[in-house]
Amino acid sequence: MPFQKVQTEKLSLAVVRQIELLILRGILRPGERLPSERELAERMGVSRPSLRDAISNLQEQGLLTPKAGSGIYVAEVLGSAFSPALIRLFSSHDEAVFDYLSFRRDMEGLAAERAARLGSDSDLKVVQTIFDRMQSAHDRNAPEDEAQLDAEFHMAIIEASHNVVMLHMMRSMYDLLRQGVFYNRQMMFQQRATRDALLDQHRAINAALQSRDPDAARVAVELHLDFVERCMQDQQKAVRNEEIAQQRLKHETGEA
Incomplete structure (x- = not known):
């Protein structure tokens, strides 16, 4: 049978999907700075470790990019x-x-x-x-x-x-x-x-x-x-x- 046990989704993956959709729908724009880690974790109702895991995933995808001493930005993907x-x-x-x-x-x-x-x-x-x-x-x-x-x-x-x-x-x-x-x-x-x-x-x-x-x-x-x-x-x-x-x-x- 093609059924599998239902597993609770990792919070970090839910964060990834939400940010992906914001970028896909053009709400988060290239070059836009994300809120601070503390503020973003509070807004999304997740722990900071879960948020860091999600941010790392999105950076590996090339959707987000860090700038030293400045924060995390939506990547300039248009070029x-x-x-x-x-x-x-x-x-x-x-x-x-x-x-x-x-x-x-x-x-x-x-x-x-x-x-x-x-x-x-x-x-x-x-x-x-x-x-x-x-x-x-x-x-x-x-x-x-x-x-x-x-x-x-x-x-x-x-x-x-x-x-x-x-x-x-x-x-x-x-x-x-x-x-x-x-x-x-x-x-x-x-x-x-x-x-x-x-x-x-x-x-x-x-x-x-x-x-x-x-x-x-x-x-x-x-x-x-x-x-x-x-x-x-x-x-x-x-x-x-x-x-x-x-x-x-x-x-x-x-x-x-």
Whole structure:
């Protein structure tokens, strides 16, 4: 018969599973510091030896990492999604920019649709809170803050879609975007007219989500990323035109 005696699970394994789920669901994020051993043991209702056993297990898995004199942190696992060689290719070829935007359009459109259907009330409150901060940054003319909140807004939608594979894949993509691998996203928030348009687009996305309208949420995201793509095309044309103009100027002035 395929039955075995039921055994009480080791507390350390229960701790491992709980922390694994927090990382899998994106609640604990790469680079985030865990509470102190004493505080964490108290919160989880386990002994410190059981907690140490669990932490050791998670470190062996590569999910947690110690920093001398600082504590235990969630490991930076996102970089493993792409090899350094592929990242260099992304950063050196323009076509990667538009493939990236196309990929985002498809994935984030789906995420917005799912978030409108499946996101909890708390999920949508997070999205609303970030949008309100974006509006505030816009009003006080803080483009760097607005650019940061833009990334947080999009990630909050992906989190609200409740698909852990999409969550970690898109976090990895956003990590590369923050590094400037695909394009300088700060550039888009330097011109007032562009910033106004972007805010209106995010307002439309947020409104569709808060209304729980999946179709409208998807369309709003797609229109937003279509706009971003046009901005990138215009920026690339402007750079090429300036290079040509400089060549013409040097020719006219007799510069070498």
